[in-house]
Amino acid sequence: MAVYTEVSDEELEGFLATYDIGTVLSYKGIAEGVENTNYFLHTTEGSYILTLYEKRVREADLPFFLGLMQHLANKGLNCPLPVNNRQGQPLGRVAGRPAVIITFLDGIAVRRPTAKHCGALGGALAQLHLAGQDFAMDRPNALSLDAWAPLFGLAEAQADTVSGGLAERTRRELAYLQDAWPKGLPTGIIHADLFTDNVFFIGSEVSGLIDFYFACTDAFAYDVAICLNAWCFEQDGSFNLTKGQALLAGYQAVRPLTAQEIEALPVLCRGSAMRFMLTRLVDWLNVPPGALVKPKDPLEYDRKLHFHRHVRNAREYGLEA
Amino acid sequence: MAVYTEVSDEELEGFLATYDIGTVLSYKGIAEGVENTNYFLHTTEGSYILTLYEKRVREADLPFFLGLMQHLANKGLNCPLPVNNRQGQPLGRVAGRPAVIITFLDGIAVRRPTAKHCGALGGALAQLHLAGQDFAMDRPNALSLDAWAPLFGLAEAQADTVSGGLAERTRRELAYLQDAWPKGLPTGIIHADLFTDNVFFIGSEVSGLIDFYFACTDAFAYDVAICLNAWCFEQDGSFNLTKGQALLAGYQAVRPLTAQEIEALPVLCRGSAMRFMLTRLVDWLNVPPGALVKPKDPLEYDRKLHFHRHVRNAREYGLEA
Incomplete structure (x- = not known):
């Protein structure tokens, strides 16, 4: 508000x-x-x-x-x-x-999406990627790999006050991502912030995508990873495979993922979880006194990172063989 | 908000x-x-x-x-x-x-009404009074004469911290109002809070009256006095006679004021100014720490009271002979 x-x-x-x-x-x-x-x-x-x-x-x-x-x-x-x-x-x-x-x-942002919503969202995301392909401008992703170490630098000293061991876990994860970050994936316009509040539905159909103020040029599959993080986890932190299947199938029905994208999906999920963990952590540690807006919990994304570290391949997100 | x-x-x-x-x-x-x-x-x-x-x-x-x-x-x-x-x-x-x-x-609340707006408002107020005449329920005005002394009691000890002499001025005014308050005026449903934010216009026509949560049964002319206070003073505290003329003429074109109402208008203006001065004063002295809503200035109504004390008859508000 x-x-x-x-x-x-x-x-x-x-x-x-x-x-x-x-x-x-x-x-x-x-x-x-x-x-x-x-x-x-x-x-x-x-x-x-x-x-x-x-x-x-x-x-x-x-x-x-x-x-x-x-x-x-x-x-x-x-x-x-x-x-x-x-x-x-x-x-x-x-x-x-x-x-x-x-x-x-018109449309309503659903706070607790069903698998049907996730399927529709996947399709809308792929349509966005295709529709953006001939857009003439570009804008680098200011919150990707290169930004994460400096962001972490703003929070590192206090990270363990939020959760014991968070600083060390994050250092290790950042080192891994630095090594493993994929290059050469199909790239174009991505939304980069397609959380449930930015998608309107009428019934189970997507009626609108809004809030393009993080949109940038980056790997399409990174946008898919952001959505898996934002749409397919339950409130208790568990990953809902049915929702993952629906989201990925919805996406692939419009724009099939390449073999390279499929292989990169686990590391992209780790990277996108890192991005939201870090910005939330910095906000969490810098709440102005008397602030109206309650900061979002960085540990939600720390827990998602933990989940992704144990994923071996995209099938564990629900990708059909 | x-x-x-x-x-x-x-x-x-x-x-x-x-x-x-x-x-x-x-x-x-x-x-x-x-x-x-x-x-x-x-x-x-x-x-x-x-x-x-x-x-x-x-x-x-x-x-x-x-x-x-x-x-x-x-x-x-x-x-x-x-x-x-x-x-x-x-x-x-x-x-x-x-x-x-x-x-x-539909419609827009005007923050700085013109005389044309005041005329339309006067007409709408009279229509409200006529339309309410056969409404079966009633509700006493909980913020009229009998409420003012207890309200002032909540603020009296601190009143002079807001403005030097405010406590004494208010005591004297309350004593005057207690003596002079008119009885037997034509009575019915009044809005009792028809400030500019509660009136919508499209162009210079009234398209809506809203926020009936102070509505009650009281003298119609008291509602007119509330509106003279709320609509016809300029930001510098001066009374705009042209706006007063427009408001009263607009009202009378729909519901002519009786001789008794016309005579009572100056004291009703003092009473309604007292009512808003007092509720504002109590709110002003009781702002919770960290409150979002800036309290309204009680002294605006203290100054209006000063003006009304020097009014001799309704013509000075713009009533046509």
């Missing part, structure tokens, strides 16, 4: 006058996303989201994110379409913030 | 299954209201607000508030309509809270 920036009527009117989206009938701050300020906007032309980018999104990255969403939406992917203003640009400013208007997508 | 209670998908589905409002397409917590938790709800049948009542609304008062909104909406007033569930009741429970679904109203 977050509405960080209040927009006055005058500012909103001035901003909307630069668009061709009809007369505003209603707007309300919505409690969604922790990075940005979002307003639900109802006009005579339809429903939209007005997003004001707060400090955590780098303004220099916005042309990539917005261009990508327009590219994907135009390819028919269910993702928000940034609306161009009368100058033909999606990006404007309101209340001192970079701001966009995107189309509103 | 406030989303106090998180509703799980399962709870929401279970709750909505008791209504006949179609399939849910989307729901989002909205940052609106400081008393309750509100979700914007989009279904195959339309748009709604799901409200969960938090502790500050007394559950025993809900049948009055909900019955009143249904009565007013059925009379054609632009106010939210609480939707009955399949048992024919508007009130249910979700996530342990009393909860209702009300129809969504």
Whole structure:
């Protein structure tokens, strides 16, 4: 939940006058996303989201994110379409913030996905990968292998206060990943943050993928690994093989994995678990006093790492032979 | 802004299954209201607000508030309509809270109303008073004359820390109000909290009156006085006579004030200013540490009281002869 920036009527009117989206009938701050300020906007032309980018999104990255969403939406992917203003640009400013208007997508983020949801998610992920293939821009993944040692450096001294032995476990895992990290995998646009809150469903169909603000250029199979981590573990920490099977089968029905990708899947799962463990650990150790947002538990991903270290091949994630 | 209670998908589905409002397409917590938790709800049948009542609304008062909104909406007033569930009741429970679904109203709350807005507001207020006349229930005003001395008792000892002389000024004003408070004025349902955030406009037309959770049975002209206080002062504390004229003319075009009401208007303005000064003062002196919501300034209403003490008759508020 977050509405960080209040927009006055005058500012909103001035901003909307630069668009061709009809007369505003209603707007309300919505409690969604922790990075940005979002307003639900109802006009005579339809429903939209007005997003004001707060400090955590780098303004220099916005042309990539917005261009990508327009590219994907135009390819028919269910993702928000940034609306161009009368100058033909999606990006404007309101209340001192970079701001966009995107189309509103119906659908509900499921907190406890079923195998059916996982299957649909797998298919949508593969569609995203295919639809992004001819997108012209690229953006390196700022939170991949090279970032992990520096990230860990911010937390290493205090890591054992979170869990005994965490520092040593992480050092060893980072050394392993440094050696074993795969190269030359099929690469393109990945979402890189496709957690359950970023996927809308109507019934068991995916109606929307949102929040492209970690999207970047990296191995497709790394995105699959992120989703296995985010969608296929139960709350007690166990891996649900049925959900893994559904997710991978859903993905492969649209874009079959190569032999190299299949072989790399266990190490990619370890790497993506490491990425979320580390960013959560740094956040956990740096909660400002009086913070509203409860940090996410880094140990959830430490436990997932433990699971992945015992996986020998992709079949243990549910990949059909 | 406030989303106090998180509703799980399962709870929401279970709750909505008791209504006949179609399939849910989307729901989002909205940052609106400081008393309750509100979700914007989009279904195959339309748009709604799901409200969960938090502790500050007394559950025993809900049948009055909900019955009143249904009565007013059925009379054609632009106010939210609480939707009955399949048992024919508007009130249910979700996530342990009393909860209702009300129809969504388009419109925008103006932060700086013009005289045109004030005129439309006056008309809408009079329509509310007329539409409420045959509503069968009543509810005494718990924040009128008899409540002010006890309220002041909670703040008296510290009042001068907020502004020098405030305690003495307030004691004298309370003594005056006790003597001068009018009796026998035309009485009925009043909104009692019709500040600018509770009135939606599309253009300069009123499209909705919301937030009936202070509604009660009291003098109609007291509601007019509340609105003069809330709508016709400028941010620098000056009274805008043009706005007062517009508000009173708008009201009288629908429901002319009686001679007795006109005579009482200055003392009613003093009383309603006292009511908001006192509740704000108590809140101001009792801000919990780490509170999110900035309390409203009691001195704004102390200054309005000062203005009203120098008013001799209703013409000084803009009443046309």
